Amino acid sequence: xxxxxxxxxxxxxxxxxxxxxxxxxxxxxAPASGEGRYYLVVAKAQLYLNFGDSTVTAVxxxxxxxxxxxxxxxxxxxxxxxxxxxxxxxxxVTITPLENG
Numbered sequence: 001x002x003x004x005x006x007x008x009x010x011x012x013x014x015x016x017x018x019x020x021x022x023x024x025x026x027x028x029x030a031p032a033s034g035e036g037r038y039y040l041v042v043a044k045a046q047l048y049l050n051f052g053d054s055t056v057t058a059v060x061x062x063x064x065x066x067x068x069x070x071x072x073x074x075x076x077x078x079x080x081x082x083x084x085x086x087x088x089x090x091x092x093v094t095i096t097p098l099e100n101g
Contacts, residue, residue: 014096019047019084023057027081029097038098041072045091051079058083066093073098 015029028039028051041049048063050056051074063085066072084093 014094016092016094017082017084019043019049019086019091019093021086021090023059023083023085025054025056025081025083027054028076028079029095037075037077039074039076040096040098041066041074041093042070042096043068043091043093045089046087047084047091047093048087049082049084049093051076051082053079054081056081056083058085060085060087 013029015026017024017026043066045068047066048058048060049066050058050063056079063083065087068091082095
């Protein structure tokens with residue numbers, strides 16, 4: 001029987017970004033072990049985001065909706081950047097890399 005691996009917060013620093021009226025793209029925080037594929041995302045107000053390379057953008061009609069104060073877990077493969085854009089109010093979003101525990 002396969003048991004799922006527990007995830008733990010990386011010793012690397014989380015990244016905080018403010019989502020505003022125009023799309024903003026930032027580099028994803030790298031986990032301390034270099035094994036990063038999982039990210040925990042929490043926003044203060046509703047916003048939209050997209051994962052990709054350095055050219056990624058966020059558009060409300062096609063990006064992932066992140067509700068306020070609702071932690072969301074993402075497993076990524078090869079993405080290096082995240083783009084954010086606000087919904088109706090500027091929002092602080094925290095992106096935390098996770099590692100296999």
